[in-house]
Amino acid sequence: MKKLFKLLLMAIVVALLASCGTSTPTETDPVETTPTETTPAETDTEPTVGEDDMYLITDLGTIDDKSFNQGSYEGLNRYAQEVGLSAAKYLRPQGEGDQVYKAAIDQAVQAGAKVIVTPGFLFQAAVYDAQTQYPDVKFIAVDFEPANADFEVNVADNTVSLLYREEQSGFLAGYAAVKDGFTKLGFMGGMAVPAVINFGYGYLSGAEYAAKELGVDVEVKYHYTGVFEPKPEIQTLAASWYNDGTEIIFSCGGGIWSSIDSAAKQAEGKYLIGVDSDQMGDSELIVTSAMKALQQSVYDAAKAAFEDDWKGGETLRYGADQNGVSLSPDFSRFNEFTEADYDAIFDKLATDADGILDTIYTMADSVDGDGLSLKEVMAELTFEKVTVEIFE
Numbered sequence: 001m002k003k004l005f006k007l008l009l010m011a012i013v014v015a016l017l018a019s020c021g022t023s024t025p026t027e028t029d030p031v032e033t034t035p036t037e038t039t040p041a042e043t044d045t046e047p048t049v050g051e052d053d054m055y056l057i058t059d060l061g062t063i064d065d066k067s068f069n070q071g072s073y074e075g076l077n078r079y080a081q082e083v084g085l086s087a088a089k090y091l092r093p094q095g096e097g098d099q100v101y102k103a104a105i106d107q108a109v110q111a112g113a114k115v116i117v118t119p120g121f122l123f124q125a126a127v128y129d130a131q132t133q134y135p136d137v138k139f140i141a142v143d144f145e146p147a148n149a150d151f152e153v154n155v156a157d158n159t160v161s162l163l164y165r166e167e168q169s170g171f172l173a174g175y176a177a178v179k180d181g182f183t184k185l186g187f188m189g190g191m192a193v194p195a196v197i198n199f200g201y202g203y204l205s206g207a208e209y210a211a212k213e214l215g216v217d218v219e220v221k222y223h224y225t226g227v228f229e230p231k232p233e234i235q236t237l238a239a240s241w242y243n244d245g246t247e248i249i250f251s252c253g254g255g256i257w258s259s260i261d262s263a264a265k266q267a268e269g270k271y272l273i274g275v276d277s278d279q280m281g282d283s284e285l286i287v288t289s290a291m292k293a294l295q296q297s298v299y300d301a302a303k304a305a306f307e308d309d310w311k312g313g314e315t316l317r318y319g320a321d322q323n324g325v326s327l328s329p330d331f332s333r334f335n336e337f338t339e340a341d342y343d344a345i346f347d348k349l350a351t352d353a354d355g356i357l358d359t360i361y362t363m364a365d366s367v368d369g370d371g372l373s374l375k376e377v378m379a380e381l382t383f384e385k386v387t388v389e390i391f392e
Contacts, residue, residue, distance in 0.1 A: 048306065049080070049083045049084075049085060051086075052089065052111050052112035053113065053114045053115065053306075054076060054079075054088050054089070054113065054114065054115045054116075054117070054302060054306075055088070055089050055091060055108040055111070055115075055117070056069075056072060056073050056076050056088060056089075056090040056091075056116075056117040056118075057090065057091045057092075057101070057104045057105065057116065057118050058090065058091070058092045058093075058119065058120070059093075059096070059101065059118075059119070059120040059122040060096065060120070060122065060227075060228045060229065061120075061228055061229065061255060062255075063090055065228075065254045066255075066257065066274075066277065066279055066282050067254045067255070067257065067274070067275060067276045067279065068120070068143075068254050068275075068276040068277070068294065069119055069120075069254070070277060071276055071277035071294030071295050071298075072117060072119040072142050072295075072298050073088065073090060073117075074294075075294060075295040075296065075298030075299040075300075075302065076088040076117050076298055076299070076302050078295065079299050079302040079303050079306075080302075082303075083306070091104050091108055096122070098125040101122065101123055101125075101126035102125075102126040102129060104126075105127070105130045105134075106130075109130075109134050109137055113137060114136075114137060114138065114306075115137070115138045115139075115140065115302060115305045115306065116130075116137060116138070116140070117139075117140040117142060117298060117301075117302070118140070118142065119142040120142065120143055121143055121193040121194060121195065122193075123141065123144065124144050124145070124146060125146075125147065125148060127139050127141055127144075127146040127159065128146035128147055128148050128154060129148075131146060131154075131156040131159045132156065134158075135158055136158070137158060138158050138159070138160075138305045138310065138312070139156075139158060139159040139160075140159075140160055140162065140298060140301045140302065140305070141155075141160070141162065142294070142297075143163065143164065143195050144161065144163075145161045145163070145315055146161070155313055155314065155315055156312070157312040157313045158312055159312060160301055160304075160310070160311050160312060160313075160314055160315075160316065161314070161316065162297045162301060162316055162318070163315060163316070163317045163318070164195070164297075164317070164318045164319070164324055164325060165198075165292075165317065165318065165319035165320065165324065165325055166195050166198040166199045166202060166290075166292065166325070167198040167199070167201055167202030167205070167360050167361070167362045168202060168319050168320050168325045168349050168357075168360065169199065169202065169290040169291060169292055169325035169326070169327075170198065170199040170200060170202025170203040170205075170206065170250070170252075170290055171203070171206035171209070171349070171360050172202075172206060172290060172325070172326070172327050172342070172349070173202075173203055173206060173250055173273050173288065173289075173290035173327065174202065174204060174205065174206030174207035174208075174209075174210070175206035175207065175209055175210045176210075176327060176337045176341075176342065176345075177206075177207065177210075177248055177250075177273065178206075178207045178210035178211050178214065178216070178218055179210045179213075179336060179337045179341060180287075180334045180335055180336045180337040181335060181336050182247045182248045182271075183211075183216055183217065183218050183247070184218075184219050184245050184246050185220045185221070185246065185247070185248055185250070186222075186223075186238070186241050186248065186249035186250065187200050187203055187221070187222045187223070187249070187250045187252065188223050188225055188234065188237075188238065188250070188252065188253065188260060189223070189224045189252040190224070190225055190226070190227060190228040190252065190253025190254060190256060191224065191226060191227070191228065192224045196252055196253065197362075197363040198362050198363055199250075199252045199275065200222065200250075200252060201360070201362055201363065201365070202360055202361070202362075203220075203250050203290075204220060204361065204381065204383065204386055204388060205359060205360040205361050207220060207386050208385055209356075209359060211386060216385065217386075217387070218385055218386045218387070219386075219387050219389065220386055220387070220388050220389070221241050221244075221246055221389050221391060222374075222378075222388050222389065222390050222391065223237065223390070223391035223392075224374070225253055227253070227256065228253050228254035229254065229255040229256065230255050230256060230258045230259040231256070232259070234256050234259035234260065235260070235262050235263045236263075237391070238259065238260045238263035238264070239263040239266060241263075242263055242270045243267070246270070247270065247271065248270070248271040248272060248273060248287065249264075249271075249272045250272070250273040250275070250290065251273065251274060251275060252290070253275070254275075254276075257272065257274060257275070257279060257282070257286075261282075261285060261286070264283075264285045265285065271285050271286070271287050272285055272287070273286065273287060273288055273290060274286045274288070274289030274290070274328075275289060275290050275291075276289070276290075276291065276292060276294060277289065277291060277294060278329070278330075279328075280333070286333075287333045287334065288327045288328045288331075288333065288334070289327065289328045290325075290327065291325065291326045291327065291328065292318065292324060292325050292326075293318050293322075293323065293324045293325070297316070297318055301316075319349075319350075320349035321349075321350045321351075327342060361381050365380060365381060366378060366380070366381075367379050374390050374392055
């Protein structure tokens with residue numbers, strides 16, 4: 001199995017430390033936020049959890065990004081309200097890099113945090129150190145396992161890692177798009193981190209699977225934006241793709257969806273696919289979202305942390321077999337792809353019928369090597385019906 005993992009990690013860590021390693025975390029008090037579509041649970045007893053006992057810390061995003069961070073926060077906030085708190089607290093560091101993220105963890109601990117949720121691969125090194133420094137604090141590592149600078153993984157007894165089979169969720173999105181009649185697809189990922197890579201490879205694999213069933217040829221434009229927030233450059237590139245015939249773009253990078261959505265709105269008959277959480281309510285042009293069970297898994301982990309069912313030292317992996325991945329439950333924006341079609345392909349994934357899981361590429365199928373272009377990295381991803389055009 002090839003190891004692109006180390007190559008990508010080194011590139012990301014070096015870039016972040018070089019540009020942001022001397023930044024300082026926010027000095028403001030943690031922000032209290034009221035989540036959407038939840039209400040405090042009624043209780044006749046005092047809450048068993050204090051106002052400062054649980055924190056979520058973001059990396060590059062916010063808790064209202066309509067995607068990854070928001071889904072994680074809503075899970076924590078759901079538990080906070082269940083035990084009678086007004087809202088879970090969160091911190092957003094002002095800056096990037098391991099030192100900045102570690103300082104934000106220090107700040108949360110000093111404020112009294114007993115459980116800290118850290119969504120995102122960029123917390124890998126910070127949590128690796130913090131879990132040892134603060135053995136009485138429980139860490140919920142969302143989408144990563146703690147690792148040091150040598151990429152040695154350690155999930156300590158006071159940490160639980162929540163990982164998701166993003167390639168399966170991406171597969172569902174690519175499969176549904178092609179089955180619905182789209183043959184000119186796009187993929188825009190944020191940073192080339194494991195979760196985003198697996199979403200993208202799964203998307204290509206799902207498109208291939210559906211194209212073989214239908215006997216059609218599919219074209220996919222593929223690009224990593226390098227960021228998780230809106231940028232004019234992203235909108236410009238998305239607009240050029242749409243103008244060149246791309247019909248639908250899988251937006252896989254937190255806040256970048258709004259830039260792609262803006263480009264789609266300026267075009268005619270163009271659409272996008274959301275990621276992580278159900279984003280259909282954010283734009284009428286989002287046909288569906290490639291989801292993972294962020295809210296439920298974070299809620300379960302927080303509940304376990306405070307109610308003596310902690311699974312410390314474990315890595316929990318969520319795939320179709322555990323209902324850990326899915327598409328949006330609303331199928332009304334599809335023209336041809338039905339809920340019955342979805343149920344059939346989902347069941348195949350959940351049971352690995354006909355060895356379908358072996359048809360899905362993951363990051364492990366990439367080529368390992370220093371200084372390789374994205375085209376070279378993806379060289380061993382071969383398809384019969386899908387042609388991939390890579391944008392470096």
